[in-house]
Amino acid sequence: MRKIRVTSIALIALIALSGCKSYYESLFRTQDLDERFRGAMYYYGNGKYRKAAALFESMIFLSQGTDKEDSVQFYNGMSNYRYGDYITAEQNFNKFLEVFPRSAMAEEARFLRIKCLYEGTYRWELDQVPTQKAMATIAEFMYDNPQSEYYDVCKAMLDEFNERLDRKAYEGAKLYYTMKDYKSSHYALRSVLRDNSENRYREEILYYTAMSSYKYAFNSIKEKQKERYMTFIDDYYNFIGEFPRVNERKELDQLFVRAQKVVGLKAGLDSAQVAAAAQLAKEEAVTPRSGKNIRADRKNTKKAIKEAKKAVREAENRSAVARKVNEETSGTQRQNERRKARKEREEALKIYEQAKAKAKEKAEEEKK
Secondary structure, rough: HHHHHHHHHHHHHHHHHHHHOOOHHHHHHOOHHHHHHHHHHHHOOOHHHHHHHHHHHHHHOOOOOOOOOOHHHHHHHHHHHHHHOOOHHHHHHHHHHHOOOOOOOOHHHHHHHHHHHHHHOOOOOOHHHHHHHHHHHHHHHHOOOOEEEEEEEEHHHHHHHHHHHHHHHHHHHHHHHHHHOOOHHHHHHHHHHHHHOOOOOOHHHHHHHHHHHHHHHHOOHHHHHHHHHHHHHHHHHHHHOOOOOOHHHHHHHHHHHHHHHHHHHOOOOOOOHHHHHHHHHHHHHOOOHHHHHHHHHHHHHHHHHHHHHHHHHHHHHHHHEEEEHHHHOHHHHHHHHHHHHHHHHHHHHHHHHHHHHHHHHHHHHHHH
């Protein structure tokens, strides 16, 4: 009998919805809580979450003190959640938990509030205050409900948030390195590990810490280099102590050998460092140029520049002659003469620029 009655009510509702446009508005006017609740549940069940949310919201005061009070508030939050209004839904679930902390729907409401907070967070480049709020709520839920069916999902969310915060800290410190502010980069990177030694970007942080200290020492005045290279050596050993078999070690080994020469350390080298030293020596092996060769290069360069200047003058003279001839010629012949003179001048200028660039290159090489 009860089943027939429920079916009849559903049919009446369907007829009313299809035949009367004011049915939705009439639900707001009625003071019959049961009727308004059935209408709201009908809209909710058919995916009309925005209308359902408005109806449930209108029943909050009407349902106070009745057996439907907790259901009204819970489905108010559910309707906004399904509709995608996570900010309002989070507020609805929070209010529900304050009023009905021992409700049978409290655990689900707490989890759905977490989902709303999760949806309200931003990627790692942006503000992480919403992330930290969500993490605190998740940690509290996991502590209170260790056997919850939602425990593993919350754990995965928490892991994602931790990775996001770790990356933000690492990328923020590395930004100084990208800007070539190596002193600030070294300090910022070390601060990241001082605040969180378990940062999952620890390998990258230690690598850029060592690179920062090396480049800071390399760009320092000679009187400060020895002390600052010692800092790099400490950072180098910190890195290879934890990550001895990574690709970046080969690069750091070569820098270590260079720093060791400046500092004057006589400590023995392991196999990787010996290999790096041999490779470095091979790269730096350059046949010394004698003073005679240098003078000959200077002489040839000057001669090339002199010849280029002469070619430019000759081209200018031919251009002047061509202009004079152009005055006496006409049509196609005049155009041909102009193109020929322009081409000769461009070639002469090109020879001059090449000679000039070669002279500059030789000067820089001699300076090194």
